[in-house]
Amino acid sequence: MPHDHSDHDHPHSLLPPDPALRVKALETILTQKGLVDPAALDEIIDTYENRIGPRNGAKVVARAWCDPAFKAALLEDADPVLADLGFYGRQGEHMVVVENTDTLHNMVVCTLCSCYPWPLLGIPPGWYKSDAYRARAVREPRKVLAEFGVTLPDGCAVRVWDSTAEVRYLVLPQRPAGTEGLDETALMDLVSRDSMIGCGLAGAQ
Amino acid sequence: MTRVHDMGGRFGDGPVVPEPEDVKFHADWHPRALALTLACGSLGLWNIDVSRHARESLAPKDYARFAYYEKWIAALADLLVEKGALSADELAAGQAQGESALAARRLEASAVADVLAKGGPADRPSNIAPRFGVGDVVRLRAMPENVAVAGGHTRLPSYAAGAMGHILRVHGTHVLPDSNAHGLGEAPEPLYAVALKAGDIWAHPEHPQDEVILDLWDSYLASP
The missing domain is CATH 2.30.30.50 (SH3 type barrels.)
Known part of the structure; x- marks a missing residue:
C-alpha cells in the first residue's frame, strides 16, 4: 500500500534484525517452500562476480576508438551493435552510448534508485548506490568529479544523465593521447569502469 | 509526495568514496540478497515497477538507515507476503508451513543464464505519435x-x-x-x-x- 507505516506494520520486521540473518532466514523459508533453488542463487552470484563486468564495456569502448564505422553505429543506435557482441540482457535492454569530447563531459547517475547498465558494467559499485552520489551528482557534478581526481577544463560542459526510465547509459570516454600504436586489447586496459560512468578518464586508473 | 528515496540535489550526504573495480560486494550476505531478489522476481508475481515501489514504500526511517541490500531484502519480504507467496507466520517462525503452489515456477540453476540474458524490455509497439520532437x-x-x-x-x-x-x-x-x-x-x-x-x-x-x-x-x- 502506498502509505507510510511504522516499521512494525511491515512484514519484513518479523525477520531477525541482523541483515545477514534476515537473508539467511528468508532463503531458508523460500527453499523449504520450493520457491528458490540455492544452486540457482550460486549461479546468479557467479554470473555477476566472475562473468559479467566492466571488461565488457571496455571492449566496446576500445573497439569504438579503433573502428570509426563501429563507433558511428554505436552512437546512432547502440542496441543492435551491442547485441551483435552478445551484450544484452537484464538491465541493459535499452542502451544509449554518449560520447565525451573536449567540450562535453557525460556522467551517469540514478537519483531515485540505482539503475545501471549491467550487461556492460556488471553490478554497480558501492559508491554509485550511495546516498552521497545519488544526491550530489546532479547538483554538484564537478565537486563529485574532484573526489575521483578529475578536474575538467573551464570550456567543458557537464551533462549528467539521471537514469529515470529503463534506458541505460554508457559513457564513451575520450581516447588518451599517445595511444595511436595500441591495439584493441591493449586499449581495453586503459578503460576503467569509472570512466564509463563518467566519473573517471580513460588511461587514468 | 516526495519520499526519502528521491534524493537528487539533497545536501549533507558527505563525500563520494571511490573504490577499486574488483570490489563487488562488502559482506557475504550481499550477493545472497541480490540473488534471492532476482530469483524471486522470476516467479512472475510482480514487475520491476512494483519492486521499486516496494522499496520506496519502506518507512522513511528504515529507508534511511538500511544499507542498500537491506532495502532489497526488506522489500522482498514485504512483497512475498503481499502477493501471498509467504505468510507472516512463516516469516516470524523462520520456517515454511508446507510447499508452495508456486513451486513449479521456481528458477532452476540451468535456466539462470537464459533468464538474465533475456532481460525484460520496457518498449512496446505503439501507434501513439510522440507529441514532442527533438529541440521542442x-x-x-x-x-x-x-x-x-x-x-x-x-x-x-x-x-x-x-x-x-x-x-x-x-x-x-x-x-x-x-x-x-x-x-x-x-x-x-x-x-x-x-x-x-x-x-x-x-x-x-x-x-x-x-x-x-x-x-x-x-x-x-x-x-x-
Whole structure:
C-alpha cells in the first residue's frame, strides 16, 4: 500500500534484525517452500562476480576508438551493435552510448534508485548506490568529479544523465593521447569502469 | 509526495568514496540478497515497477538507515507476503508451513543464464505519435507525484518538477511506471530524454553550460 507505516506494520520486521540473518532466514523459508533453488542463487552470484563486468564495456569502448564505422553505429543506435557482441540482457535492454569530447563531459547517475547498465558494467559499485552520489551528482557534478581526481577544463560542459526510465547509459570516454600504436586489447586496459560512468578518464586508473 | 528515496540535489550526504573495480560486494550476505531478489522476481508475481515501489514504500526511517541490500531484502519480504507467496507466520517462525503452489515456477540453476540474458524490455509497439520532437521546449509536471494513485510510484524526481527543458532524444514508447507499479496496466507512452539547464534547477549552478538530462514520459510533460 502506498502509505507510510511504522516499521512494525511491515512484514519484513518479523525477520531477525541482523541483515545477514534476515537473508539467511528468508532463503531458508523460500527453499523449504520450493520457491528458490540455492544452486540457482550460486549461479546468479557467479554470473555477476566472475562473468559479467566492466571488461565488457571496455571492449566496446576500445573497439569504438579503433573502428570509426563501429563507433558511428554505436552512437546512432547502440542496441543492435551491442547485441551483435552478445551484450544484452537484464538491465541493459535499452542502451544509449554518449560520447565525451573536449567540450562535453557525460556522467551517469540514478537519483531515485540505482539503475545501471549491467550487461556492460556488471553490478554497480558501492559508491554509485550511495546516498552521497545519488544526491550530489546532479547538483554538484564537478565537486563529485574532484573526489575521483578529475578536474575538467573551464570550456567543458557537464551533462549528467539521471537514469529515470529503463534506458541505460554508457559513457564513451575520450581516447588518451599517445595511444595511436595500441591495439584493441591493449586499449581495453586503459578503460576503467569509472570512466564509463563518467566519473573517471580513460588511461587514468 | 516526495519520499526519502528521491534524493537528487539533497545536501549533507558527505563525500563520494571511490573504490577499486574488483570490489563487488562488502559482506557475504550481499550477493545472497541480490540473488534471492532476482530469483524471486522470476516467479512472475510482480514487475520491476512494483519492486521499486516496494522499496520506496519502506518507512522513511528504515529507508534511511538500511544499507542498500537491506532495502532489497526488506522489500522482498514485504512483497512475498503481499502477493501471498509467504505468510507472516512463516516469516516470524523462520520456517515454511508446507510447499508452495508456486513451486513449479521456481528458477532452476540451468535456466539462470537464459533468464538474465533475456532481460525484460520496457518498449512496446505503439501507434501513439510522440507529441514532442527533438529541440521542442517542454515544461515538466509541477508536482513530483503519481497523479492517478495517491502516494503512488512515479519517476519524476522532485528536483526537476516544474522546470522548463528541451527534448534531446525520443526513445520510443515505454511502459509507464506510474501505472504499471499499481496493477493498472502498462499504459505505454512516448519516452523522451529531456535536457534541463543546471541554472534552471539550482540556485548556484557550478557552470553556466552544465545540464541534467532525465528520461521522462509524455504525460509528465506539457507545452510551455
